[in-house]
Amino acid sequence: xxxxxxxxxxxxxxxxxxxxxxxxxxxxxxxxxxxxxxxxxxxxxxxxxxxxxxxxxxxxxxxxxxxxxxxxxxxxxxxxxxxxxxxxxxxxxxxxxxxxxxxxxxxxxxxxxxxxxxxxxxxxxxxxxxxxxxxxxxxxxxxxxxxxxxxxxxxxxxxxxxxxxxxxxxxxxxxxxxxxxxxxxxxxxxxxxxxxxxxxxxxxxxxxxxxxxxxxxxxxxxxxxxxxxxxxxxxxxxxxxxxxxxxxxxxxxxxxxxxxxxxxxxxxxxxxxxxxxxxxxxxxxxxxxxxxxxxxxxxxxxxxxxxxxxxxxxxxxxxxxxxxxxxxxxxxxxxxxxxxxxxxxxxxxxxxxxxxxxxxxxxxxxxxxxxxxxxxxxxxxxxxxxxxxxxxxxxxxxxxxxxxxxxxxxxxxxxxxxxxxxxxxxxxxxxxxxxxxxxxxxxxxxxxxxxxxxxxxxxxxxxxxxxxxxxxxxxxxxxxxxxxxxxxxxxxxxxxxxxxxxxxxxxxxxxxxxxxxxxxxxxxxxxxxxxxxxxxxxxxxxxxxxxxxxxxxxxxxxxxxxxxxxxxxxxxxxxxxxxxxxxxxxxxxxxxxxxxxxxxxxxxxxxxxxxxxxxxxxxxxxxxxxxxxxxxxxxxxxxxxxxxxxxxxxxxxxxxxxxxxxxxxxxxxxxxxxxxxxxxxxxxxxxxxxxxxxxxxxxxxxxxxxxxxxxxxxxxxxxxxxxxxxxxxxxxxxxxxxxxxxxxxxxxxxxxxxxxxxxxxxxxxxxxxxxxxxxxxxxxxxxxxxxxxxxxxxxxxxxxxxxxxxxxxxxxxxxxxxxxxxxxxxxxxxxxxxxxxxxxxxxxxxxxxxxxxxxxxxxxxxxxxxxxxxxxxxxxxxxxxxxxxxxxxxxxxxxxxxxxxxxxxxxxxxxxxxxxxxxxxxxxxxxxxxxxxxxxxxx
Numbered sequence: 013x014x015x016x017x018x019x020x021x022x023x024x025x026x027x028x029x030x031x032x033x034x035x036x037x038x039x040x041x042x043x044x045x046x047x048x049x050x051x052x053x054x055x056x057x058x059x060x061x062x063x064x065x066x067x068x069x070x071x072x073x074x075x076x077x078x079x080x081x082x083x084x085x086x087x088x089x090x091x092x093x094x095x096x097x098x099x100x101x102x103x104x105x106x107x108x109x110x111x112x113x114x115x116x117x118x119x120x121x122x123x124x125x126x127x128x129x130x131x132x133x134x135x136x137x138x139x140x141x142x143x144x145x146x147x148x149x150x151x152x153x154x155x156x157x158x159x160x161x162x163x164x165x166x167x168x169x170x171x172x173x174x175x176x177x178x179x180x181x182x183x184x185x186x187x188x189x190x191x192x193x194x195x196x197x198x199x200x201x202x203x204x205x206x207x208x209x210x211x212x213x214x215x216x217x218x219x220x221x222x223x224x225x226x227x228x229x230x231x232x233x234x235x236x237x238x239x240x241x242x243x244x245x246x247x248x249x250x251x252x253x254x255x256x257x258x259x260x261x262x263x264x265x266x267x268x269x270x271x272x273x274x275x276x277x278x279x280x281x282x283x284x285x286x287x288x289x290x291x292x293x294x295x296x297x298x299x300x301x302x303x304x305x306x307x308x309x310x311x312x313x314x315x316x317x318x319x320x321x322x323x324x325x326x327x328x329x330x331x332x333x334x335x336x337x338x339x340x341x342x343x344x345x346x347x348x349x350x351x352x353x354x355x356x357x358x359x360x361x362x363x364x365x366x367x368x369x370x371x372x373x374x375x376x377x378x379x380x381x382x383x384x385x386x387x388x389x390x391x392x393x394x395x396x397x398x399x400x401x402x403x404x405x406x407x408x409x410x411x412x413x414x415x416x417x418x419x420x421x422x423x424x425x426x427x428x429x430x431x432x433x434x435x436x437x438x439x440x441x442x443x444x445x446x447x448x449x450x451x452x453x454x455x456x457x458x459x460x461x462x463x464x465x466x467x468x469x470x471x472x473x474x475x476x477x478x479x480x481x482x483x484x485x486x487x488x489x490x491x492x493x494x495x496x497x498x499x500x501x502x503x504x505x506x507x508x509x510x511x512x513x514x515x516x517x518x519x520x521x522x523x524x525x526x527x528x529x530x531x532x533x534x535x536x537x538x539x540x541x542x543x544x545x546x547x548x549x550x551x552x553x554x555x556x557x558x559x560x561x562x563x564x565x566x567x568x569x570x571x572x573x574x575x576x577x578x579x580x581x582x583x584x585x586x587x588x589x590x591x592x593x594x595x596x597x598x599x600x601x602x603x604x605x606x607x608x609x610x611x612x613x614x615x616x617x618x619x620x621x622x623x624x625x626x627x628x629x630x631x632x633x634x635x636x637x638x639x640x641x642x643x644x645x646x647x648x649x650x651x652x653x654x655x656x657x658x659x660x661x662x663x664x665x666x667x668x669x670x671x672x673x674x675x676x677x678x679x680x681x682x683x684x685x686x687x688x689x690x691x692x693x694x695x696x697x698x699x700x701x702x703x704x705x706x707x708x709x710x711x712x713x714x715x716x717x718x719x720x721x722x723x724x725x726x727x728x729x730x731x732x733x734x735x736x737x738x739x740x741x742x743x744x745x746x747x748x749x750x751x752x753x754x755x756x757x758x759x760x761x762x763x764x765x766x767x768x769x770x771x772x773x774x775x776x777x778x779x780x781x782x783x784x785x786x787x788x789x790x791x792x793x794x795x796x797x798x799x800x801x802x803x804x805x806x807x808x809x810x811x812x813x814x815x816x817x818x819x820x821x822x823x824x825x826x827x828x829x830x831x832x833x834x835x836x837x838x839x840x841x842x843x844x845x846x847x848x849x850x851x852x853x854x855x856x857x858x859x860x861x862x863x864x865x866x867x868x869x870x871x872x873x874x875x876x877x878x879x880x881x882x883x884x885x886x887x888x889x890x891x892x893x894x895x896x897x898x899x900x901x902x903x904x905x906x907x908x909x910x911x912x913x914x915x916x917x918x919x920x921x922x923x924x925x926x927x928x929x930x931x932x933x934x935x936x937x938x939x940x941x942x943x944x945x946x947x948x949x950x951x
Contacts, residue, residue, distance in 0.1 A: 036445055038311040045435040048423065049247050053259050056235030057159075060423040061250050062242045064416045067884040071148070071243025072420045073139040075155045076427055078238075079231035081209040082132045082273055082353075090211015091224045093130040094169075094176050095232075098224070099137060100126075101168045103157035108168060109812065111154060115139075117869070118147055119876030122807065123819070130209050132352065133272075134428050142880065143245045152257055159237055160261045162228060166221050174815025176216050182818045182841045183210065184772045186290040186666065190473055197284040198299065198469055203273045204352060233263040236270060238427040242416045274354045275301065281468040281492055283485040287476035290771060292662045293342075294474035294482070296373050298360040298380075301351055301467045307432055314446055320400065321450070322458040323347035325392045326383050329503060330362075332595050333379060335647050340365055340372035342655050346380075348462055350429070358462040365654060366661075370483050370491065373472070377495040384463040386502040387456030397447050398603025404443050406605050406624065408436035409554045465492070475662050507599050510592055513633045517640075520739020522731070530907045533896065534727060536734065540743035541715030544734055545896050547722045549889060555605070556628055556723030557889045560619030560635070561897055562716045564749040567615050567830075569706060571684055571754075575693055576702035578685075581612035583652045583700075584707040587645035589637035594648065601630070608634040610711070614685070615751040615829050617710050619717075625724060632737035639711045639741050642704075649700045656698070657691045667770030671942040674767050675778060679938065683756045714741035716749045720896045722889040753830040758782045763938035768945055775847055776942040779838040779854060783936035787832035789902060794927045795834050799824030800874055801866045801924055805857045806838065814853065816846045836931055844943055851939075858932050865925030875919050882912040 044050065049061040081092045102108045112122055118141065120126050125140035137158050141151045188210075196205040215223075239258065241250055307316055323346065330344035342363040351357035360380055364372035407414070425431040434442075470492070474482055483491070524537040536544045569577030588594040605624035608631055611617065619638070623631035664670045673688055680686030719738060721730065761783070785791060803822035810817045817840040826834040838854055885891035892909075899906040 036310060036442070038309065038314060040310050041308055042310060042313050042432040042434055043438060044433050045438075047435065048419075048433060049251055051251070053234065053255065055259060055261055055263060056233075056237075057258055057261065058238040058427060059251070059254050059258075060238065060240045060242075060426070061247050061254070062419055062423075063245065063247050064242050064412075064414070064419060065244040066413055066415055067887055068244050069143050070416070070880075070884065071141055071143045071151075071241065071245055072416045073141065073151055073155055073243075074238075074240035074420055074424060075137040075158050076238045076240060076424050077135040077159075077232055078133065078236040078270070078428055080131050080133045080135055081207045081211065082203060083231055083270070084207055084211075084227065085223070087215065087219060087223045088227050089207065090176070090180075090209075090213075090216045091219060091227050092135065092231075093209050093211060094172070094216060094219075094224055095162070095228050096128045096130045096135055096137070097172050097176055098164055098169065099128065099158045099162050101172055102163040102165055103154075104161035104163065105153055105157050108165075109808075113869070114150070115141070115154075116804070116873040117876060118142055119873075119878075119880035121877050132204060132207065132209060134424075136424060143243055148245060148250075149253065152253055155239065156257050156261070159232060159234070159258070162232075164221070164225050164228070169221055169224065171812075171815055173217050175811055175818060177213060178816065178842065179818035180210050180213060180216065181772070181774050181843065184774055185668070186288040190286050190288050190291065193286045194284065194471055194473070197282050197471060199352065200276045200278050200282070202275045202353075204275065229264065230268050231270075233267060234258070234261045235263055235267070238424075240420050240423045240427075242419045242423070272354070275352065277301070277467045278469075279466055281465065281470060281489065283470045283472075283488045283492075285472045285474070285482055285485055285488070287474050287482070289476040290665050290667065291473070291475050292665060293363060293658050294366055294369050294472065294480075295361065295363045296369075296376060297471045297473075298376070299351065299469045299471075300358040300462060300464055301355040301469070302357065302462065303354055304350075304356045306430055308430075310442070313432065313434075313442070314450075317400075317443075317446070318450070318455050318458050319348040319462075321393065321396055321455045322383075322388075322462075323349070324396050324399070325388050325455075326380070328392070328396075328599070329383065330376075330379055333375065335593075335595060335651055337647055337650065339651065340368035340375050342651075342658055344376070348458070358464075363658070365658070366480055369472070369474075370487070373470075373483070373488060374491050374495060377492065378498060378500060380463060381495055381498075382500050382503055384459035385500060387459075388452055389503065389505045390452055391505045391507065393450075393452050393455060395599055395602040397450070401440075401443050401447060402603045402605060404436070404440040406554065408440045409624075410552060411436050413552045468492075475665060477662070507596050510596065510600060512592070512597075512600060512630060513590065513637060516736060517636060517740035519732070519735040520741075521735055522739070528906065531909060533906065536731070538734070538739045540739060540741055541745050542717045542719060542738055542741065542743070543900070544719045544721065544738065545900065546725065546727060546730060547720075547892055547896065548725050548727065549722055549892070550724060551887050551889055552724060554624045554626075554724055555889070556623050556625060556631075556721065556725050557893055558619070558621040558623075558631065558635070558719060558721050559893045559897060560617075560717050560719045561901070562617050562718065562749050563615060563751045564617050564710060565613045565615045565751055566685075566706075567752040567754055568710075572697075573702055573706060574685060575689060575697040576699050577612070577706045578689075579652065579656065579698060580703045580707040580710070581610055581617075583649055583703050584642050584644070585610050585638070586652065587643040587648045589634065589643060590641045591643065593643070593645065604630060606631055606634070608638070610638045612707065612710055617717075617749075619719070625726075625729075628725070628730070629733055629737075632733050636737040636741060639714060642707060642711070644700065644704045646700060649703065653694060653698055656689070656694050660689055660694065661691050663688065667772075667942060667944075668776065670769045671767050671776055671778075671940070674765070675940050678763060678765060678940070679759050679780075679782065680756060681759050683754075685754055686756055712742060713744040713747060713749070714738070715743040715745055715747065718897065718900050720893050720900075722892045722896070751829060756830060758833060758835070759938065761934065761936040761938055763940075765939070766941045766943055768943050770942065770944040771946075773844065773944055773946065774841055775844040775944065776841045777839065777847060777851065778940040778942075779851065780938050781834075781836045781932055781936045782938065783834060783931070783933065784832055785826070785834050785930070787826065787828040789898070789904075792826040792834075794923065795824035795826050795836065795931060797824075797874060797878075797919065798861075798924055798927045798931065799836055800877075801870055802836075802838070802857065802861065804870050804873060805861070805866070806854060809853050809857060810840065810850055814846075814850065816850050817842050834931060847941060858928065861924060861928040862932060863925075865921035865928075868921060871919060871921050871924065875916055878916045878919075879913065882916065886912075 128137045345361040522536045566577040606627045608621035820840040
């Protein structure tokens with residue numbers, strides 16, 4: 013179900029704009045970003061065009077239709093979505109498959125850069141393309157064809173029926189079954205309960221051809237359409253082309269009324285308990301629905317801010333409750349945001365401990381009531397003001413460096429839901445001028461309108477099993493009544509006057525400094541054995557990314573401590589530092605652009621962080637403290653322990669999860685460190701003292717750590733901070749950290765296993781080739797590219813020609829740790845009756861590549877996609893973090909990062925052919941099939 017539980021004002025603080033006067037007239041309309049060219053053609057089609065050079069030489073195109081499954085007639089249920097599929101199966105300008113072939117030849121990847129989605133009230137077609145003139149013009153023609161030129165050939169409709177049916181099958185399971193049970197309750201049995209976008213299988217397989225064409229004629233019309241074009245191109249030229257190409261589209265002479273269906277209200281709470289034997293755990297959701305109000309004036313905009321304050325502060329309170337001793341919650345969420353159709357909602361959600369379900373429902377309602385009855389505190393509000401103001405400040409500073417895709421989503425929302433699209437500068441200025449006048453009482457008044465008893469829906473979703481006692485719907489109704497009379501104490505905000513690092517450590521020093529001019533990196537070797545590589549960039553205006561790495565990880569722990577070692581970083585990393593709890597740490601850092609986490613992975617330790625230039629010192633202080641002064645928090649430990657038990661409890665109920673577990677057991681030969689933990693293991697072996705000791709051991713010495721810093725950083729500012737906070741870290745220079753080989757090896761080939769599990773008539777097929785090889789980064793890349801070539805062919809054959817799958821996943825991976833191994837994996841879900849013929853086609857396509865290599869056309873598709881991705885990634889800080897880390901990890905010349913074009917251009921059919929013969933070896937083949945229980949009974 014596509015219910016947007018997103019707090020609108022939190023998104024507003026990320027928009028983009030122009031300044032406002034000191035004397036704000038809240039009756040004025042929210043101004044639209046002047047850098048967005050907007051207009052409406054004479055036929056009613058609307059357009060949004062904006063220049064944005066992030067990434068360079070690329071654009072995002074969207075065709076948005078304000079029509080979806082809600083408008084389907086009875087004989088069309090599922091056909092709104094089916095129309096979307098047919099857009100890729102022939103148009104006036106592109107025959108079947110010619111469109112996909114053409115765009116793939118430009119480096120556009122099907123699924124990633126070429127896609128679409130259909131929901132209740134909208135359909136969106138998506139293109140991510142280069143901006144050279146020919147591609148730009150052709151891409152506009154593609155959008156025009158989708159809007160007014162899909163051919164709907166009858167034989168193509170029939171071929172596509174199986175693909176759409178397989179998508180419906182692939183999306184099935186406990187989640188979908190529970191959705192269908194809940195949508196009527198959530199929407200008061202409105203039309204939305206009868207018009208799920210997935211539709212009905214019988215209609216998909218047997219509908220008349222004209223039923224689909226009728227939907228297209230009725231609803232794909234210019235007065236319900238918008239074009240969104242954002243990217244690195246000339247706006248005025250783009251506007252001319254839009255007017256020239258799209259003005260000719262004519263609407264129907266007698267258009268059908270576009271009805272906007274509403275969700276009726278309910279005076280008393282609707283309560284429903286929904287169970288399924290293939291799900292896990294228990295969760296409760298509370299929705300209080302209210303007719304949405306348009307946001308047109310600055311007063312409306314201010315009210316959205318008040319709702320954002322209320323939502324954010326309530327979420328913070330609930331997250332604190334999660335960490336209480338004996339809390340009934342495993343996780344929580346809350347807020348005021350978009351619901352569906354004409355409704356917004358105040359919502360509460362909690363994942364509950366199975367032995368505290370009634371208590372959890374009660375406590376969730378009590379916290380909601382506490383906020384309404386006593387309101388929030390001045391200190392809570394001031395912290396949240398800092399948070400939102402910092403977010404707005406960050407966005408205005410990053411203007412011109414924000415991803416094109418972000419803007420696209422805002423303009424779609426403006427067209428479909430009339431959401432305002434102000435500029436970053438306006439938002440920041442508005443916040444600075446309005447925030448001082450916003451009082452706690454202003455925020456508290458929000459509860460009067462939203463925290464109510466009418467129009468409420470309460471859903472309890474849980475696993476269906478004999479030993480779990482669930483409250484009845486009447487008992488939940490009783491809890492709702494009892495909470496109203498409970499005596500509730502006001503909330504106490506107990507964050508004191510604390511400092512992150514009151515005493516600074518004694519600095520270390522740089523022993524050696526080197527500079528690489530070609531890639532503009534500076535390397536510092538510190539006195540405590542740490543190496544720091546710095547690359548100043550202007551990819552972002554005010555953001556800095558940090559990554560630290562060293563071999564070791566949980567592999568060095570003995571088997572007896574493995575469960576504690578495996579979870580050490582997630583527990584201690586959530587426990588805070590220097591005596592400051594994690595909850596207080598988050599409050600302390602509100603208003604800062606700052607994230608920092610430590611990880612203990614299987615074979616390494618990692619530190620990952622991001623900050624603004626102004627918060628760089630705080631980020632480095634946190635690095636230091638996570639090494640030197642991590643907290644040991646029993647409450648956090650107990651919460652994490654319960655969450656882990658919940659994660660694994662009843663995990664075998666889910667057919668997909670059970671299937672994955674069995675594959676892991678077989679392929680790892682039941683290795684302790686590969687198979688999932690059990691509830692019994694966690695209860696017996698997870699120990700706080702062991703968790704803390706192992707974490708301290710891994711971070712007691714920083715010797716051997718490589719830190720990479722990339723972003724808009726001043727070396728003269730950074731260097732003394734690195735000396736002080738990284739150079740001062742404790743270090744044992746006589747002890748080198750390395751990972752340990754624990755004996756984990758993949759099982760050799762010749763494995764075939766069938767797993768019987770599941771209620772739905774759905775199978776999963778996992779075909780894998782796993783073996784040893786002569787490892788190199790070049791060979792590792794070949795394996796990854798070989799998977800991409802095979803995916804192109806299998807998508808063509810299994811999906812487009814055979815209509816036997818919705819999608820097929822092909823992946824290639826290789827490593828030299830703990831030994832030199834590779835894996836090529838083909839996976840798909842399908843009708844159990846089609847397994848053998850689909851498998852046979854997979855082997856046939858593999859043999860073709862082994863014998864002849866891929867066609868030059870397919871090689872070019874891979875080359876163009878790789879070139880496009882590489883050029884885009886070169887302007888991303890995280891890409892340089894990864895590439896520099898890899899270069900130092902494998903002792904490579906980091907300048908080779910720039911050689912991507914020559915490497916990609918060397919790709920040819922023979923390389924893929926040789927790789928296929930090396931890695932697709934039946935001696936290394938393993939096969940796993942998941943069959944549903946009913947299918948196995950037939951056999």
